[in-house]
Amino acid sequence: MVRVLITYYSRSGNTEKMAKFVADGVLKEKKVEVEVKPVKDVQVEELLDADGIIIGSPTYYGSMASEIKKLLDDSIKFHGKLDGKIGGAFSSSGNIGGGNETTILNILKALLIHGMIVQGTPRGDHYGPVAIKEPDERSKKLCIEYGLRIAKLVLKLAHA
Helix, strand or coil, X not given: CEEEEEEECCCCCHHHHHHHHHHHHHCCCCCEEEEEEEHHHCCCCHHHHCXXXXXXXXXXXXXXXXXXXXXXXXXXXXXXXXCXXXXXXXXXXXXXXXXXXXXXXHHHHHHHHCCCEECXXXXXXXXXXXXXXXXXXXXXXXXXXXXXXXXXXXXXXXCC
C-alpha cells in the first residue's frame, strides 16, 4: 500500500484543520494510507518512507514557519533520495494578500529541488489550498479535492 505523509505547523489551529481536511481527501482513495503529524513530531528520515509528502504552514512574513523550514533544511542530507515522490503544500494566513501563494511556492521550490513531482490544479487555488484565518467551506472543499488529487497521483505513479 502507498503512503502519504501530511505534516504541518499550526499555532492557531487553522493550518492543522486544513491538514485534516487534506487527509480526508487522501482517504477517499481507499488504496492509499495517510498519516497526519505536526512537524515537531516528524523525524526527517520519515520523508524517505512516504510516497507522497504534503506540507502545510501558516504564512509568516510571506513565507513558511521556521519549524517547516527547519524540516526542509534538515532534509538536505537526503538530497536526491526524494526524487520521484509526490509533493504538495497548503497555507493559511491572517488576511487576503497575506502571502499564502508565496508561502506555498517556497515550500514547493524546496520539494522540486529534491526532484519531487508537484501537481497544480486548473481551478481553485492553483498551487495548493489556502485559507484566510479559519478554513471556511470553500477552503475545506479545496483541501479535500487536493488530498484526493494527490492520492490519485501517488497511486498512479506507484503502479506505473
